[in-house]
Amino acid sequence: MKLSEIYRMDIYSDSGQYLGEVQDIIVDLEKGEVSRLLMMPMKNVKGDVKRTLMQKSVLYKSVKNVGDVVLVSAPSAMPETTKEEVNDLSR
Numbered sequence: 188m189k190l191s192e193i194y195r196m197d198i199y200s201d202s203g204q205y206l207g208e209v210q211d212i213i214v215d216l217e218k219g220e221v222s223r224l225l226m227m228p229m230k231n232v233k234g235d236v237k238r239t240l241m242q243k244s245v246l247y248k249s250v251k252n253v254g255d256v257v258l259v260s261a262p263s264a265m266p267e268t269t270k271e272e273v274n275d276l277s278r
Contacts, residue, residue: 188253198257209257221247
């Protein structure tokens with residue numbers, strides 16, 4: 188699947204909770220993998236980047252399936268974002 192096909196897809200938790208819509212994607216170019224799906228455009232992230240990433244994005248490793256929608260692990264079961272990940276993304 189191409190990354191461009193994921194844009195505008197709805198994101199749901201595996202418990203059926205609507206989380207938002209894919210507005211942007213963060214790719215780790217060094218590792219060559221998708222890092223996060225953002226529920227707001229990255230260009231609109233202002234101020235506290237860490238808080239925005241915690242509240243308005245999901246780790247791609249939490250994605251269980253991509254089909255008609257993006258299905259992710261329940262928010263309470265999602266892995267925590269590390270300080271290093273946030274620092275790397277806010278540069």
